[in-house]
Amino acid sequence: MKNNTIIDNEGIENPEKLNLKENNCAVTNVFKVIGGKWKVLLVNAIYNDCPKRFGELKREMENVITQATLTTQLRELERDGIICRKAYAESPPRVEYKLSELGKTLIPVIRSLETWWDAYSKCVSEQK
Amino acid sequence: MKNNTIIDNEGIENPEKLNLKENNCAVTNVFKVIGGKWKVLLVNAIYNDCPKRFGELKREMENVITQATLTTQLRELERDGIICRKAYAESPPRVEYKLSELGKTLIPVIRSLETWWDAYSKCVSEQK
DNA sequence: ACAAGTAGTTCGGTAAATGATACTAGGTAT
DNA sequence: ATACCTAGTATCATTTACCGAACTACTTGT
Numbered sequence: 001m002k003n004n005t006i007i008d009n010e011g012i013e014n015p016e017k018l019n020l021k022e023n024n025c026a027v028t029n030v031f032k033v034i035g036g037k038w039k040v041l042l043v044n045a046i047y048n049d050c051p052k053r054f055g056e057l058k059r060e061m062e063n064v065i066t067q068a069t070l071t072t073q074l075r076e077l078e079r080d081g082i083i084c085r086k087a088y089a090e091s092p093p094r095v096e097y098k099l100s101e102l103g104k105t106l107i108p109v110i111r112s113l114e115t116w117w118d119a120y121s122k123c124v125s126e127q128k
Numbered sequence: 129m130k131n132n133t134i135i136d137n138e139g140i141e142n143p144e145k146l147n148l149k150e151n152n153c154a155v156t157n158v159f160k161v162i163g164g165k166w167k168v169l170l171v172n173a174i175y176n177d178c179p180k181r182f183g184e185l186k187r188e189m190e191n192v193i194t195q196a197t198l199t200t201q202l203r204e205l206e207r208d209g210i211i212c213r214k215a216y217a218e219s220p221p222r223v224e225y226k227l228s229e230l231g232k233t234l235i236p237v238i239r240s241l242e243t244w245w246d247a248y249s250k251c252v253s254e255q256k
Numbered sequence: 257a258c259a260a261g262t263a264g265t266t267c268g269g270t271a272a273a274t275g276a277t278a279c280t281a282g283g284t285a286t
Numbered sequence: 287a288t289a290c291c292t293a294g295t296a297t298c299a300t301t302t303a304c305c306g307a308a309c310t311a312c313t314t315g316t
Contacts, residue, residue, distance in 0.1 A: 026245035027168040027238055033248075035163060037274070040155040054293055066275055071294060081252055091283040092292035102251055109244045110155055116237045117154035120161075123230055124209055165304070182263055194305060199264060219313040220262040 030109075033080045036073050038065055040110055043099065046083060047107060051096035082106065158237075161208045164201050166193055168238055171227065174211060175235055179224035210234065 034040055038061060045060045046052045052060075058070055065073075074097060077083045082103035088094040099106075162168055166189060173188045174180045180188075186198055193201075202225060205211045210231035216222040227234075 025169055026242040027162075028165070029249070030241045030245050031159065031163060034155075035159060037156070041153055055291095058293095066277090067294065068276090068296085069274060072274085081255070087293090090292095091281085092290085093282085093294080095293065102248065105244065105247065109240060112237060112240050113158045114154040116233065117158050119233065120230065121157070127209070183261095186263095194307090195264065196266085196306090197304060200304090215263090218262095219311085220260090221264080221312080223263065 033077075033082065034106065034110075036076065038069065038073050039077060042070075042073060042077065043082065043103065043106060043110065046097050047099050047104070051086070051098045053097070054095050057097070077103075161205075161210065162234065162238075164204065166197065166201050167205060170198075170201060170205065171210065171231065171234060171238065174225050175227050175232070179214070179226045181225070182223050185225070205231075 034043065041061060042057060045057055054070070054074075057074075058065060058067065061070070074083065074085065078085050081100055084098045084100050086096045086098070088096075162171065169189065170185060173185055182198070182202075185202075186193060186195065189198070202211065202213065206213050209228055212226045212228050214224045214226070216224075
């Protein structure tokens with residue numbers, strides 16, 4: 001029983017895997033934008049008081065996030081148009097982060113996820 | 129300069145890392161439930177026609193998902209109360225998956241994520 | 257005796273995300 | 287001269303998610 005592998009191509013036009021599925025699911029794409037471990041926390045923090053500096057964000061994450069990760073997550077949010085970064089040519093350096101207009105449209109979505117979680121977790125805890 | 133490591137504990141009561149932050153962010157918790165690569169796709173597929181069998185789901189994922197991964201994702205969705213699994217004592221085996229009532233409450237949330245993505249991607253493509 | 261069908265499990269591997277730690281630059285305060 | 291401040295980089299290690307391929311159990315059909 002060596003070559004009984006099922007090769008089932010029905011419905012697959014192009015052999016490059018995952019192309020269709022990965023790009024077809026809108027929610028998967030949303031997760032790519034805000035699915036990072038700290039991103040929603042960061043978006044909320046920047047939304048709550050704007051502008052926010054790098055060090056403030058780090059402290060607001062209770063210093064648990066590393067600088068490297070914080071930099072990465074902020075850069076990705078900037079690349080995806082969610083936040084704006086403004087660096088001032090001072091020393092010590094000062095960098096300010098703000099939500100973009102596009103980023104602000106995320107807030108109601110985040111709130112609806114929070115609302116669902118509240119109802120869900122309440123329901124699950126009652127179940128026991 | 130060896131021991132200039134900043135040990136900054138302000139605001140941290142308990143030394144166990146991440147406890148506060150990880151559980152405080154509702155959205156992060158939501159991602160734990162539906163953040164798996166195939167979960168939203170599976171939830172949608174099971175919602176669209178119910179009940180759904182294991183093999184049907186695999187085919188609907190265009191056979192790109194492996195059986196191992198499909199099993200894992202389904203088991204987690206079941207553990208989290210989103211879907212119900214019913215196995216029939218037949219041979220060949222038959223297993224049916226359905227959305228639970230709790231799982232059905234996910235549908236509007238998923239739709240709102242899809243709606244946001246549509247607006248977002250439209251806006252981003254116009255920007256260029 | 258053997259293959260087919262379903263819903264898995266098992267083993268081994270890889271890539272991506274995140275973490276820990278140390279280091280940097282340029283100006284200000286001591 | 288040296289230390290401090292901010293906003294990072296650089297390097298390496300670890301964890302987690304997911305993939306590929308093979309194997310399994312049980313019963314019916316040939």
